[in-house]
Amino acid sequence: MSEPIKKLPPNAKGKVRYRFVVDAGTDPETGKRKQLRRTFNTLREAKAEYARITSKRHEGTFVPPNKITVNEWLDQWLVMKAEDLEPTTVYNYRVTLDRVRGKLGNVRLQELTEDHVVAWMRWALQGGRVRGGKAGTGLGVTSVDMSLARLKDALNRAVTRGLVTVNVASEVHIPLKARKAERKTNLAVSLGYA
Known part of the structure; x- marks a missing residue:
């Protein structure tokens, strides 16, 4: 299995960032798979958030972010x-x-x-x-x-x-x-x- 957290090439300011994409369930209306993409300044932050999200997903308590008021x-x-x-x-x-x-x-x-x-x-x-x-x-x-x-x-x-x-x-x-x-x-x- 490939590493879920990818190191991104330096941006215009020379800053290296880390990104992962994780399944966030399915859209109840369309039935399509939803994915959550998160980007961090450090590998440590990315690993911590990836672990938190996957743990919550396995527990069945993960709620994908939304903008509903x-x-x-x-x-x-x-x-x-x-x-x-x-x-x-x-x-x-x-x-x-x-x-x-x-x-x-x-x-x-x-x-x-x-x-x-x-x-x-x-x-x-x-x-x-x-x-x-x-x-x-x-x-x-x-x-x-x-x-x-x-x-x-x-x-x-x-x-x-x-x-x-x-x-x-x-x-x-x-x-x-x-x-x-x-x-x-x-x-x-x-x-x-x-």
Whole structure:
């Protein structure tokens, strides 16, 4: 078997680089083989990355890089979900996910982190209202919880489809303090104190 890492001829600046090409599975839509080409400045870096990728591939946990954004994935996910849902439910999912899209939509799906989701949740609770009520005030806990639940569902499907390795939103939840504060405010309003 030939060496998978090839030494490239010096470039215009006289720099030698190292490259390998590795199978990255098949495209689910076309069925064609996908390959990943990686180039490094040192042989050591190339060997380390080649070992990491081949190890993950053998474990079945390798996810090839892609440029899909959160918005693009949510669009695809909603099309898949629409086959099993009533039109009114699909509409509600769209409205619920629109709360997420404004802050997280342009982030690449593979670059989305738990910190992104937590920052979005805090923003939504504190100033995420854009319609219905005073703009810039916080959304209700139930509204944020519904958006978070839909995002978790979409990210679970992204894991299943091999687009990401983990659902970064799986452990994000509305803080107990926010839930208690909303209950207290609602009670005060219902009793006429606010």
